[in-house]
């Protein structure tokens with residue numbers, strides 16, 4: 306019953322905000338048309354479609370707001386006006402009472418709050434749709450007093466989420482069947498991706514593990530502080546970590562007044578991100594200013610502070626290679642190669658015309674070379690590439706979408722700090738070194754070295770493997786290849802014949818000419 310009521314609310318809100326016109330233009334069910342007519346009485350559809358969608362999602366609550374935020378990054382699927390509007394979604398949610406947080410914490414650890422913390426501040430410092438954060442003081446395993454931040458999941462989240470997700474999946478099915486280009490929008494895949502994303506965010510142990518990995522990776526860079534995780538005090542619904550103190554990165558005047566070197570800060574931001582992406586293939590993907598501070602403590606002065614590791618991106622070797630090759634081809638202005646790469650990776654349907662894709666990519670990339678290199682935004686280049694890909698039915702891998710979104714965030718943040726930031730000279734050494742590692746001879750050598758033990762193992766087995774392979778190959782394939790070989794041989798034979806006959810003819814001609822000349826001489 307509750308699910309039915311929720312579904313009705315969703316349909317009602319969708320109709321009130323005119324979303325039926327957005328996707329369900331071919332909806333024909335009489336009862337829905339009737340509801341649509343009733344809902345349309347007095348509705349105001351003067352606002353642009355993106356704004357109406359955003360407002361409808363805000364009406365439907367935090368899960369739908371999150372859904373819209375995630376959707377806003379799928380610029381490969383959505384038109385730009387809708388994606389821009391969805392990017393404005395913010396989860397402003399009233400906090401839940403501190404007493405409820407205490408109950409959740411006590412249940413999670415099976416101990417009273419006083420046994421866990423010397424003091425616990427019941428007023429939260431921040432609250433969002435999924436969790437809220439409280440400050441507290443605890444004693445660590447060495448007996449030292451430590452200031453901590455305690456992140457607590459919103460009560461009953463899992464139940465609400467599963468309910469709303471079921472409805473989102475149901476609506477995805479509708480959109481796929483009924484919207485004019487429903488299939489292209491891949492609503493079921495988007496819903497499944499969102500499902501995974503939300504469940505990842507709901508597991509604070511996972512978030513703590515990501516934080517610990519980033520802290521380890523970043524230790525030698527010396528430019529960013531990441532809170533220490535208190536592993537004895539981490540459960541799926543509660544996370545206790547070191548409390549970080551700093552000035553929010555967007556309070557530039559405060560930072561300047563404290564004596565922070567702002568242009569260096571801008572460069573450092575890009576360096577940190579590029580190290581995470583291109584060196585480690587593991588990056589903080591929620592880099593909005595609310596999650597970034599700057600330390601003004603003497604010991605760590607001017608260093609970034611990162612919090613919130615609910616969303617991290619990982620790049621596989623294949624992703625890295627794809628990116629490296631695309632960037633390399635892009636900077637050579639070899640658009641044909643960029644198009645070919647999309648086909649080789651199987652991202653565009655096999656029947657895509659390379660020349661058309663190449664022309665599309667050229668029209669996106671060429672204008673960038675008209676401006677100084679320092680102003681080229683890699684995030685923007687990727688974004689444009691994804692938008693072009695959309696026309697060719699390419700579905701971009703979620704981790705690359707995440708990368709592109711974060712690249713834009715980081716570049717935007719850098720420019721906000723220092724409008725003269727030369728992105729290119731900061732990024733270039735990373736890209737050059739990395740591209741050499743990915744596609745240069747060093748990569749070939751590393752690969753060879755890595756694979757050598759396997760080859761050595763395989764070598765004695767080679768005759769048997771070959772025999773097996775030949776037996777497995779469908780006979781038709783083999784026959785076809787044989788026919789090709791015979792044809793090839795015939796072609797070669799006939800060419801040889803021509804050369805031989807031609808040669809004999811030429812020689813005979815010479816002899817005849819000589820005879821004629823001699824006969825004349827005598």
Ligand SMILES: Nc1ncnc2c1ncn2[C@@H]1O[C@H](COP(=O)(O)OP(=O)(O)OP(=O)(O)O)[C@@H](O)[C@H]1O
Pocket residue numbers: 396430431432433434435436437438454456532546547548549550595596612613614615
């Ligand atoms: N270790 C910490 N030390 C100090 N403050 C923290 C710490 N962790 C979180 N905070 C504060 O709490 C806020 C919310 O934390 P966090 O971003 O992790 O929660 P969230 O629910 O994922 O929020 P959102 O998704 O909106 O970013 C942060 O913006 C920061 O101000």
